[in-house]
Amino acid sequence: MNELRQLAKELLGNGTVKVIIGYSEGTTPERAKPFIARTEEDAGKLIFNKYCVNNLAVYLTRKEFKRKGTIGIVAKGCDVKAIVQLIQENQVIKDDVYIIGMNCGGVVSGFGVDDTAVKCNNCKVKTPHLYHTLLGAPVETPAKDDGHLKLIQKLDAMTAEEKWSFWEAEFEKCVKCYACRQACPLCYCEKCIADKSMPRWIESSAHTRGNFAWNIIRAFHLSGRCVGCGECERACPAEIPLSLINRKMGMVAKKEFDYSAGMALDAPTLVGNYDTADREDFIK
């Protein structure tokens, strides 16, 4: 933690970055919160531990940060994936961000709990794949069961009707708070399709029909883009297992197009590009 504060102080002091987006202690120690360090003094408040769950890349696309110039960001491996995807999509300029990569041994699944998040079980970016400075020692964690994968396989084996009733029960709970959208670093549209009212594409009331439309479209807009940081699911007050959809779509992108989101800076984005050899056996 000291090396993080030391580095932050240096970076802010010599003007390499204008602000550093990081974490500070919240109301209780297990509630780390996002924190913007503006001065060298602020740097002393930065922390990093397993309670730092938020994906801070969500702030990078905000206008108030963009106009500040170079932004420092404290990022775990999964956050770095989001940053890379944002750079790939030209939403963040590569030279405008200074990544303080953190070696991470997994974070908790939410506030007030102590179990490691499912996304961390088989994490391949415990040491971030892109950074300007890497801090902390690499953490070895025992391999655990991939909880999501089993559930996805179970769902895949169901009939269409069974799947429908499973998701109907889940989507019924949606209250259309759009927390999933707000927490997602890749949902950066200034005007979301859900907010468009002429015509109203996605019904705004929290009714199953509109909930289906919203959740399907949200998942589709993230297919081949979702980096699996799990923020949507953590933010969801209705506890809808959004990771199951996002992960599945990631698997489809991998299987069909051999594409993994947020892994390579210079890789062309999946849906923004095409290949003349793409599959078309389903088209008559």
Place this chain on the structure above:
Amino acid sequence: MEEKTFEPKITAFVCNWCTYTGADLAGTSRLKYKPNIKMIRVPCTGRIDPVFIIKAFEKGADGVLISGCHPGDCHYNTGNYHARRRWVLFTELLNYIGIDSSRLFFSWVSASEGKKFVDVVTEVTETVRKKGPFIQYHKINKEFVLDE
């Protein structure tokens, strides 16, 4: 009123340059096809946002047909290539959610393929007729109306 036979409602999103013109050719050639299809003309298959398909189901469609220019023939050069990639992802997503993607049909029909258009429409209509109404979606649609 009791319905004796089920007449499927099918929404078709067709591209202006190929399939719509192909349908026009079917008309001028006096070819007959099923009237179950409601056509919506869009500039290009690349214009078809998947939200259109969801909206069609919300409005009571039992099947959706999407048709445009053959690969390489796009009026805007690459619209259908981009669309094709999206459909791969979208059909997988629908299958996963439990919306049987066999109610969703894709085809390439060029402006000269009036006959192919007739065949596609006939096949789509018969397939959906066999599958029956899209009960699950109709159910949540009905609930929605009652809530209002």
